[in-house]
Amino acid sequence: MRELHGIIFSYEKRNELYELAEKRTAASLPFGGRYRCVDFVLSNLVNAGVQDVGVVLHGRYQSLLDHLGSGKSWDLSRKRGGLKILPPFAYQRAWGEVAFRGKMEALAGVRSYLQEIRQDYVVLTEGDLVANLPLQEILEEHIRSGADITAVCADDASPVENGAYFELEEDGRVRQVLVQPHQPRGKRSLETYLLSRDLLLKLVDDCASRDLTSFRRDVLQARREEMDIRGWVFRGFAAQMRSVRDYYERSMQLLSRDVRRDLFCPERPIRAKSADKSSAYLSPEAVCRNSLIADGCKIEGTVEDSILFPGVTVESGATVKGCILFKETIVRRDASLRCVIADKRVQVQPGRHLAGHETYPLVIAKGRVV
């Protein structure tokens, strides 16, 4: 299987991740106790036999670059092909200073890379999509159906920031493309599109010559009638991380076994960089229920309905409920946290009480001491 090439977009979307995206894009946002969002997309690609992957960067990319490294963790550090970082905005003075205008503009900026793609098909996808997609199966269906573009969508119209929605015909053809509608309806776009390399190149050139920048507006909407665009409906867990609330709700859904079975199905494992931590440890007094606990955590207090990333410490007498604590957070003695998202290496001093609400979790930025 060497037919599919992956291109992942990682860019800022005027979104509502606030402090969580202060120093990173959603692609390198920690998720699920030990992953970064981009691990899912990368694993989806690798699990479908994809050997060449390009990552299009825009702003705030340091964190993502650190995480990706050479691509070793996903077996994408190769002599030929493998992981390539694509900086289409390098000609601008400072990356990310100019807002991301669209995928077609970004792709035009890496035209020479696209020219060199060895595979017949390309999948365009995004770094903030958390799902376990059977891309192999989707590619087979794309080829079988003869569609020009196959758009992967979720079986719901739940609202997401900067979202797109498709209304589908019985046979799967896209009838209507709605971009950022006020009232979402139809199927939610997972911003994952399969098309042939030749068609992609043609579209990129066409758009570039007419100063068109957006894939959704200038390709999907503008050419819906002249092209065969089909939806492929994915029925599993599919989250797009675009607001603190989405992030919190979607994270908490992982406490359900069915969601975990679906997202971490053994046939298509999700690979992540190893944190090199020791085992997690619960002391004789510790209480820990309905929670995901990563390696290297040390818990002496009480943890319920929470997600703890590697190396989190919860000292004795401390209570953590409904929280998401990123790597190496320390909750000191007798502190109490409720509905808090603590970024990496946050320290909560003894006896402090912090509380957000399920609908409005409190976010503590990276490295802060409370």
Added chain:
Amino acid sequence: MKKECVAMLLAGGQGSRLRVLTEEMAKPAVPFGGKYRIIDFPLSNCANSGIDTVGVLTQYRPLELNSYIGSGQAWDLDFSDGGVHILPPYQSAAGASWFKGTADAIYQNMGFLDLYDPDYVLILSGDHVYKMNYAKMLDFHKSRGAECTISVMEVPWEEASRFGIMNVDGADRITEFQEKPREPRSNLASMGIYVFSWQALRAYLCADEADPNSDNDFGKNIIPAMLAAGERMYAYRFSGYWKDVGTLESLWDANMDMLSPASGLDLLDESWPIYANTRSSPAAYLGPKAEVRHSAFNRGSEIEGTVENSVLSQGVVVEEGASVSYSVLLPGVRVERGAQVRYAILGENCRVGAEARVGAAPEDCDPADWGLAVLAPECGVAPGRKVKAGIMLNKRGEERAK
């Protein structure tokens, strides 16, 4: 390319005292501490000590070990010059043979050492759990102008007769070596870690090989021969956690030590990380009814039952109503509903059926009959079956004499 120091890790031992756990894998490949395998300790110590060339001598059941070590990347030991090399016994023009003893294993791989032309050779074994900076030991060796330095630690006098004991003078120069002496004159026990000046060792290996009556063993032949010849040999004192995990009991003990930092085995300390080659899986999930106390657990696990004073490796499942205490569960073990596991070591991918009983607490049975219950990897215990304390089952679930 010349290297100052090359490490040779003796990993060929069968580890027969680990019984059913090592029926199908070499001792250094046995999982330890929930996350590691025994060989992670010497390999990580090498990486942390700046020793970038390591020969791993394999022999018994090498497959598991070979695939585990891979390119050495997990320990940051994948270098274009140096790195980890697996050294199996090989066929020479004169024929093929197994390594006769530890010294013979090094002798047969003299070609590998000569390739790097090291000044010093560090000899390690794959059955100890400890954190040690070999660079300091090497500095000591050089500062004494020694031909051989043996790492030692003080052991309680009453246990000294179980070890190889070094008698030393006031400057820690070794005067005598006694293998398991009945009446020890010192309590400095050899830890099985040696630094040799390579050219000196090379000469002794060649001489030893020429002696048909020799066992070709470091402890029995090489060290005594060097002592007899008056070579400069020093004892390097180590204080800190060190344990030979060569028996089922000591393997269980060392796992329990991991739960108590007071034992000196602190694996959470990040200044000297122990690396492992692990598979990716999601964070561990503890269910709404989980009761987990004084225990370690790892990614990929799902715990719905009760776990006390135990070490759980990756991908372990403890179903609701099941309880596990004072036990070591190796990767992929499944304990089904209502089952009880007490004072046991369960090999990889064991399955304990619903309502089964494995092992018992010492207070619940006749002291004469008590012992750890041990299940071989892949062993299945049928629902409701009772496996008494001290019983060992092979992978087909049949009892094996201990």
